[in-house]
Amino acid sequence: MIKAKKIFKNFRVIIALIAILLALVAINPNPFAKGVAIRSVSFNSSASLAGIQSPKPTANPMSRERILSMNNVPINNLQDYYDFVSDLNINRTVNIKTTEGLYKLLTKEKIDIIQLNQTETKKIKEQVFNGTLNKTVNITKFITVQKTRETHTGEMEDLGLIVYDAPTTNIRKGLDLQGGTRVLLQPAEEVSTDEMDMLLANMKYRLNVYGLSDVVVRQAGDLSGNQYILVEIAGAKEEEVNDLLAQQGKFEATIGNNTVFRGGTDITYVCRSADCSGIDPYVGCGQTSDKNWACRFRFSISLSPAAAQRQADLTNELSVISDQGSEEYLSEKLFLYLDDKKVDELNIGSDLKGKAATEIAISGSGAGTTRQEAIFNSLENMKRLQTVLITGSLPVKLNVVKTDAISPSFGKEFINNSLFIGLLAVLVVSAIVFIRYKSLKVALPMLFTMLTELILLLGMAALIGWNIDLAAIAGIIIAIGTGVDHQIVIADEILKGEAQVYDWKQRIKKAFFIIMAAYFTTAVAMIPLLFAGAGLIKGFAITTIMGITFGVLIARPAYAAIVEILMKE
Amino acid sequence: MSEEHSEHKHHEKKKFSLREFHDKHYKKLLMIPLVLLVLALLQIMVQTALTGDFMLKGVSLKGGITISIEKPIDINELNNYLNDKFPQSDIIVRSLSKGGEQFGAVIEASDVESDQLITAVEEKSGKLEDGEFTVEVMGGSLGESFFKETIRAVIIAFIFMGVVVFIYFRVPIPSLAVILCAFSDIMVTLAVANLIGIKMSTAGIAAFLMLIGYSVDTDILLSTRVLKRKDSSVFDAILNAAKTGLTMNLTTLAAIIVALIFAQSDILRQIMTILLIGLIADMINTWLQNAGILKWYVERKHKHD
Numbered sequence: 016m017i018k019a020k021k022i023f024k025n026f027r028v029i030i031a032l033i034a035i036l037l038a039l040v041a042i043n044p045n046p047f048a049k050g051v052a053i054r055s056v057s058f059n060s061s062a063s064l065a066g067i068q069s070p071k072p073t074a075n076p077m078s079r080e081r082i083l084s085m086n087n088v089p090i091n092n093l094q095d096y097y098d099f100v101s102d103l104n105i106n107r108t109v110n111i112k113t114t115e116g117l118y119k120l121l122t123k124e125k126i127d128i129i130q131l132n133q134t135e136t137k138k139i140k141e142q143v144f145n146g147t148l149n150k151t152v153n154i155t156k157f158i159t160v161q162k163t164r165e166t167h168t169g170e171m172e173d174l175g176l177i178v179y180d181a182p183t184t185n186i187r188k189g190l191d192l193q194g195g196t197r198v199l200l201q202p203a204e205e206v207s208t209d210e211m212d213m214l215l216a217n218m219k220y221r222l223n224v225y226g227l228s229d230v231v232v233r234q235a236g237d238l239s240g241n242q243y244i245l246v247e248i249a250g251a252k253e254e255e256v257n258d259l260l261a262q263q264g265k266f267e268a269t270i271g272n273n274t275v276f277r278g279g280t281d282i283t284y285v286c287r288s289a290d291c292s293g294i295d296p297y298v299g300c301g302q303t304s305d306k307n308w309a310c311r312f313r314f315s316i317s318l319s320p321a322a323a324q325r326q327a328d329l330t331n332e333l334s335v336i337s338d339q340g341s342e343e344y345l346s347e348k349l350f351l352y353l354d355d356k357k358v359d360e361l362n363i364g365s366d367l368k369g370k371a372a373t374e375i376a377i378s379g380s381g382a383g384t385t386r387q388e389a390i391f392n393s394l395e396n397m398k399r400l401q402t403v404l405i406t407g408s409l410p411v412k413l414n415v416v417k418t419d420a421i422s423p424s425f426g427k428e429f430i431n432n433s434l435f436i437g438l439l440a441v442l443v444v445s446a447i448v449f450i451r452y453k454s455l456k457v458a459l460p461m462l463f464t465m466l467t468e469l470i471l472l473l474g475m476a477a478l479i480g481w482n483i484d485l486a487a488i489a490g491i492i493i494a495i496g497t498g499v500d501h502q503i504v505i506a507d508e509i510l511k512g513e514a515q516v517y518d519w520k521q522r523i524k525k526a527f528f529i530i531m532a533a534y535f536t537t538a539v540a541m542i543p544l545l546f547a548g549a550g551l552i553k554g555f556a557i558t559t560i561m562g563i564t565f566g567v568l569i570a571r572p573a574y575a576a577i578v579e580i581l582m583k584e
Numbered sequence: 585m586s587e588e589h590s591e592h593k594h595h596e597k598k599k600f601s602l603r604e605f606h607d608k609h610y611k612k613l614l615m616i617p618l619v620l621l622v623l624a625l626l627q628i629m630v631q632t633a634l635t636g637d638f639m640l641k642g643v644s645l646k647g648g649i650t651i652s653i654e655k656p657i658d659i660n661e662l663n664n665y666l667n668d669k670f671p672q673s674d675i676i677v678r679s680l681s682k683g684g685e686q687f688g689a690v691i692e693a694s695d696v697e698s699d700q701l702i703t704a705v706e707e708k709s710g711k712l713e714d715g716e717f718t719v720e721v722m723g724g725s726l727g728e729s730f731f732k733e734t735i736r737a738v739i740i741a742f743i744f745m746g747v748v749v750f751i752y753f754r755v756p757i758p759s760l761a762v763i764l765c766a767f768s769d770i771m772v773t774l775a776v777a778n779l780i781g782i783k784m785s786t787a788g789i790a791a792f793l794m795l796i797g798y799s800v801d802t803d804i805l806l807s808t809r810v811l812k813r814k815d816s817s818v819f820d821a822i823l824n825a826a827k828t829g830l831t832m833n834l835t836t837l838a839a840i841i842v843a844l845i846f847a848q849s850d851i852l853r854q855i856m857t858i859l860l861i862g863l864i865a866d867m868i869n870t871w872l873q874n875a876g877i878l879k880w881y882v883e884r885k886h887k888h889d
């Protein structure tokens with residue numbers, strides 16, 4: 016009893032307890048967390064119109080918005096959510112209760128848009144920079160767009176929410192453990208810091224425009240001075256992401272050999288709404304000779320006045336030729352290139368000759384084995400093209416050097432497996448220590464110390480937002496493993512110090528002489544890994560260094576103090 | 585009290601014979617780890633001469649595809665089928681099991697497109713839905729650069745470790761003994777890994793870094809106990825250190841074996857296999873080689889004094 020009091024009064028033990036407390040606050044465990052957490056909200060979807068917002072990727076897992084109930088039906092897990100959503104119909108109001116508030120969501124009907132072979136005039140508002148006023152002004156203008164017809168499918172459009180089971184702690188799981196896509200890209204030539212910043216910003220923007228928000232885009236390097244960009248998209252399995260990221264996005268339209276306009280600055284507006292983008296009504300979809308399907312898409316863009324003038328000048332020199340039918344075209348075609356690859360070639364209507372038209376339709380195609388697939392692929396191609404036109408081109412070509420698409424179920428299995436192994440290993444090690452020293456006074460504090468080191472490590476990871484992945488788990492193993500080694504050194508020094516010539520202080524000092532030497536050698540051995548191999552095994556080094564540092568500074572001194580108090584007569 | 589005393593006596597009696605043996609033969613014992621080291625270096629040289637590389641590289645170091653699927657499937661059949669279908673590429677299929685029951689497979693392949701490989705696997709496994717499988721594609725040049733990078737990291741780590749050991753002990757021969765021990769550990773482990781055909785991944789090389797950490801722990805313990813002993817004999821100091829050190833090794837071994845039995849992750853299994861080999865090598869190198877060198881060093885120093 017007196018000893019227990021002494022232990023809790025010892026300042027090393029107090030420091031360890033405070034550290035554990037802080038770590039637990041950082042981890043913020045709540046095994047009873049209910050609902051499904053929102054990963055992302057699609058652009059222009061029912062959910063986004065109701066005011067639900069995509070979370071910031073940097074937000075703590077526990078602080079993310081969770082859906083608790085829908086129409087008063089409690090939503091406790093993913094299954095509940097999918098069950099509820101599958102029963103929904105169009106034009107229903109859904110009251111969603113989340114941890115942040117209440118949303119009234121209206122389900123939409125999924126509408127297929129077919130563009131007709133007619134045009135109509137529409138009024139649009141545009142923000143334009145006025146040179147004489149030196150500020151951005153809103154102007155209203157009339158544009159001619161294609162008339163569209165909407166087909167009601169009778170089906171409900173997706174709510175636009177991507178959700179996952181509510182997290183129960185603030186510990187972030189790495190891609191290995193939660194599934195997702197990882198792409199490692201390498202610039203084709205060396206880029207400066209400014210260019211790299213621009214690259215990263217542009218890529219983040221592209222992914223966001225594309226509708227992916229839970230993404231990590233960061234720079235990585237290695238010992239040889241190679242530059243890499245690491246992109247991790249949690250929970251997503253998006254194959255097209257590869258192309259989207261690696262595309263330099265150099266978009267160019269030419270007539271003859273002359274450039275009319277380029278992506279980025281020459282383009283002031285890209286239409287993404289259904290009324291001026293979609294499957295091309297002139298051509299639509301058709302079966303090709305080899306029984307495959309192909310569809311054409313088109314969407315309108317606005318050119319800057321300078322680019323429109325360029326087009327006028329170039330078309331002015333062309334002659335008018337007429338097709339077999341009534342249509343009249345100009346003698347040269349407009350060629351569209353993306354990253355120097357021809358996307359499409361378009362006939363230029365004779366009425367455009369010499370006109371500085373700012374509204375232009377861009378088109379392209381997509382193919383598939385079925386009509387459905389061809390439509391889907393065409394729309395995907397369109398979305399990609401729109402994305403690169405909006406975000407402009409990357410300053411340098413990027414090569415995809417590594418892609419990982421990780422299944423989420425493997426991760427779940429792996430977490431359970433690691434926890435089981437970890438627990439069993441801790442028990443076996445404690446049993447061996449108990450057998451060796453035949454004393455619970457040595458073995459129990461050791462068990463306590465192992466758990467302390469684990470909690471401190473996870474707490475720190477939660478605090479700095481470090482992802483726990485396979486490499487980090489290897490780091491945890493080594494940190495706790497060396498921890499046990501060091502506690503055995505402490506126990507032996509205390510129990511069997513050479514004869515009885517040393518006092519307690521000296522024994523512990525000697526133990527820590529050994530421990531510190533082992534600590535420094537392990538720590539310095541990990542340092543090169545921080546900078547090697549595009550940072551993919553950085554997690555291993557950081558976790559190991561963090562773990563052994565906590566061990567040496569907090570957990571092991573506390574262990575020494577506890578064993579000393581327990582053993583001292 | 586008396587009981588403890590008799591136990592102590594009993595211990596001393598046992599210690600006595602071992603002490604004589606060790607005093608007489610420790611230089612001969614020193615030969616065991618040295619012969620092992622020479623054999624290991626030979627193996628690595630032969631390996632390099634035959635294959636051009638000093639280790640067997642897995643797909644994460646030479647580029648290629650790793651597909652993990654979560655469906656029970658006939659491993660041999662799939663292996664034969666894939667190797668027939670893609671004769672130009674090097675394909676290995678391994679099973680994933682949990683508690684002795686197979687639940688999936690890992691396919692490693694080089695020189696083949698991932699789409700083709702997935703389609704071929706699906707012919708045997710049935711359609712694989714998203715989320716039922718994991719695909720990792722490593723570009724060839726990146727694999728090569730990863731290999732160089734991680735090897736460089738191990739070399740730098742080794743040098744850093746050596747510098748810390750020197751700064752700490754400030755005596756050349758015992759410091760060199762610690763460094764030699766770590767070097768022997770790495771070489772013997774590498775040679776054994778080559779012999780049993782481990783295809784090294786990035787994680788496998790990281791395991792060598794762990795090995796440096798674990799290996800140096802016991803060496804530092806030994807050197808400290810021997811160099812900083814007050815009035816006990818070198819042998820007593822070594823024996824005391826061995827009691828502590830072998831307990832350390834035993835706990836680590838137990839944890840590794842638990843992990844080897846139950847781990848499902850290929851990566852984790854490889855790390856654990858390398859640590860297991862390394863730890864056994866380290867036990868020999870620390871307690872025969874390093875202890876022998878230290879004893880030799882202390883005895884010579886006494887003679888000179």
